[in-house]
Amino acid sequence: MILGRADGTMVQAPEPAVHRSWPEDGFPHGVYGPIPDDLTAAANEQLDNFAEILRSRGIRVDRPESIDFSQRVSTPDWTQDSMFGCMPPRDVLITVGNEILEATMCYRSRWFEYLCYRPLIDSYYRADPDMRWEAAPKPRLTDASYKKDFWPEYESLDFAQQIARVRANDLVLTEAEPLFDAADIVRFGKDLFVQLSMVTNRSGVDWLRRHFPSHRVHAVTFANAHPVHIDATWVPLRPGLVLHCGEREAEPELVEYFKMNDWEIVPAAPPTMTWDGLPRLCFCSPWLSMNILSLGPDTVCVEASEVAQMELLDKLGFEVIPVPFWDVATFGGGLHCSTVDVHREGTLQDYFPRRHGRF
Ligand code: ABU
Secondary structure, eight states: OEEOBOTTOEEOOOBTTBOOOBGGGTBOTTOOEEOOHHHHHHHHHHHHHHHHHHHHTTOOOBOOOOOOTTSOEEETTEEESOOOOBSOHHHHEEEETTEEEEOOOSOGGGTTGGGGTHHHHHHHHHHOTTOEEEEOOOOOOOGGGBOTTHHHHHHTSOHHHHHHHHHTTOSSBOSSSOOOOGGGEEEEBTEEEEEOOSSOOHHHHHHHHHHOTTSEEEEEOBSOSSOOOSTTTEEEEETTEEEEOTTSOBOHHHHHHHHHTTOEEEEOOOOSSOTTTSOTTOOSOGGGGGOOEEEETTEEEEETTOHHHHHHHHHTTOEEEEEOOGGGGGGTOOTTTTEEOOOOOSOOOBOOOSOOTTO
16 A cells, blocks of 8 residues: 655645635635644654554555655646645555556646655556556646636535536536546446546546546546545445445436446445534545545444444444544545555456446
């Protein structure tokens, strides 16, 4: 596994893809800078503890290299006043079979984040002659990639209007070029489900479809007004069992596809964490409670205070490993977000022999 680091993470400088505003914590919109040291130290402590838990299970844990995320970065097309960090490697990298793919990303602050992982990827590539190392086309991220004045207009809509926009994928990204975050992809063997979101557009899904011709690549949406990554919404637990954030309704056609292929859809337990209780400068939701890391078909790592989630998984027959992790949320996610599984045992399976509608 690769496990991220909190060091040097920034509240990033303003950019068109994202709107950040935490006036009560000293970061009103437009203000950027390093996340305070006390938050970074607390997150690193939990990350290091998680690394030890994984190692105690015989898992090799590799860590990325932090770089100076406070630096201004530019391409011939734009200049961005800061980078972000390297805590959620899941956003940047995905392993499919013997391939590691670097995602396009769509934040200018994250355009260069792949550099943190290059030493690791290079070492895997040299060690394994069968490994495929791929990078999706680096996007230009000119203003043409973003809808102008999207955020104030979108925030003025009510929930129903926002969900209509989500379902139509009429969000901040245009279709000027393929864009996706790796964490919007969830793997169910031969089927890859890709969430259309604030960070993934239809062109990105189309690129993935052409890139993985041996897989079935499906674009999906959920009733989440701020969709960013699928891994706290639709989470495979083991063959035939998927965990669903019931608050974020799935498309009926997706539900039917799973049911007709004999999958059980289990609603996740309500989070113990509340919106008010989230750590400072956190841009994730309490649904990180279901952002679990599966170590195999019988074993899952779950945030240690998410008692209801742990009980649910215990009842479903899993060995549950509690891992304290809420301090990491500020840095971009939970147990799944913070990791990339580089190597797993097993072979490619087709879990969906029956077709349905567009699936
Ligand atoms: N990858 C983080 C997802 C967080 C959320 O959906 O609430």
